[in-house]
Amino acid sequence: MLKRIFDFTLALSGIVLSFPLWTLISLAIYLEDGLPIFYLQERIGKEARIFRAVKFRSMIKDAEKDSGPVQAKEEDPRVTKTGRMLRATAMDELPQLINIIKGEMSFVGPRALRPQEKEVQDSSIKSVFDYPGFSERNKVRPGLTGIAQIAAKRDIDRQNKFKYDLYYIKNQSFLLDLYLIIISFLITFKGRWESRIEKFSFLAKYFKNI
Numbered sequence: 001m002l003k004r005i006f007d008f009t010l011a012l013s014g015i016v017l018s019f020p021l022w023t024l025i026s027l028a029i030y031l032e033d034g035l036p037i038f039y040l041q042e043r044i045g046k047e048a049r050i051f052r053a054v055k056f057r058s059m060i061k062d063a064e065k066d067s068g069p070v071q072a073k074e075e076d077p078r079v080t081k082t083g084r085m086l087r088a089t090a091m092d093e094l095p096q097l098i099n100i101i102k103g104e105m106s107f108v109g110p111r112a113l114r115p116q117e118k119e120v121q122d123s124s125i126k127s128v129f130d131y132p133g134f135s136e137r138n139k140v141r142p143g144l145t146g147i148a149q150i151a152a153k154r155d156i157d158r159q160n161k162f163k164y165d166l167y168y169i170k171n172q173s174f175l176l177d178l179y180l181i182i183i184s185f186l187i188t189f190k191g192r193w194e195s196r197i198e199k200f201s202f203l204a205k206y207f208k209n210i
Contacts, residue, residue, distance in 0.1 A: 011100035032080055113142070131159055137162060
């Protein structure tokens with residue numbers, strides 16, 4: 001209950017305080033690549049419920065028209081110039097504050113996965129439902145940030161990322177959430193969310209052997 005109240009209050013405050021940013025980002029996207037400004041993407045929520053995550057569009061129009069759902073790779077040609085800045089600072093995910101207010105997401109939790117997505121290391125499509133550990137991590141709301149998002153390298157396989165998520169689920173606490181949120185703000189200020197190495201070396205070393 002405390003987590004939900006905290007999420008709602010912080011998300012609502014975040015939308016109000018960041019409204020000028022929403023305006024500037026929307027203008028930058030429009031001037032570079034026109035409409036639409038926002039992008040709706042199917043994600044898996046708590047108890048495997050499908051919801052639509054709201055994001056600022058960071059890729060060209062119809063980026064997945066021919067390929068289907070595929071994870072972004074380093075120097076991905078589909079990403080616009082504005083999109084590179086947004087993804088590096090995670091500003092493309094700012095509209096997901098709406099999903100938090102609606103109760104579909106939390107600030108901290110496992111990454112909200114897409115029902116089907118091509119792995120960077122493997123061009124085949126594999127449903128996330130088939131990965132060991134999926135049912136356990138699916139018992140909590142997905143989060144904007146989390147241990148896997150912060151400590152894991154960008155391109156490690158999904159199975160290894162699940163280990164970080166399961167660690168969080170077993171050890172979650174309000175203080176841990178606050179700590180991860182603070183670290184996430186530091187990564188945003190550094191513009192390192194798209195880094196292929198550790199985004200925050202101390203945390204990466206701490207969780208290295210989980």
